[in-house]
Amino acid sequence: MLKFTCPDCDENVLECVEIYATVSYDITHLDEDGDFDYGPTNIEDGEINRFQCVNCGYILKDNNSVLTSNDEVIAWLRKNCNQD
Ligand SMILES: [Zn+2]
Numbered sequence: 001m002l003k004f005t006c007p008d009c010d011e012n013v014l015e016c017v018e019i020y021a022t023v024s025y026d027i028t029h030l031d032e033d034g035d036f037d038y039g040p041t042n043i044e045d046g047e048i049n050r051f052q053c054v055n056c057g058y059i060l061k062d063n064n065s066v067l068t069s070n071d072e073v074i075a076w077l078r079k080n081c082n083q084d
Helices: 070-080
Strands: 014-019 022-029 037-044 047-053
Touching: none
Parallel strands: none
Antiparallel strands: 014 047, 022 037
16 A cells, blocks of 8 residues: 655645536425525546645645646655655
């Protein structure tokens, strides 16, 4: 298993940020006052925009190009984070 260590803040959690996603949910209660209740959220058709540190927002880049694929992230982790 590969480990992520943020170069700026030493956080170990990496997050994936997607854009252009469609978000939908069932409306489980239609109140006359307009106070609706909602079921679980469904997210579809997103496009990966970036990978970043969950704590400080450090964005993973290689040669100034933002990483957008898992393969690029694996290569970056091997090169930039201590895996011992
Ligand atoms: Zn960080």
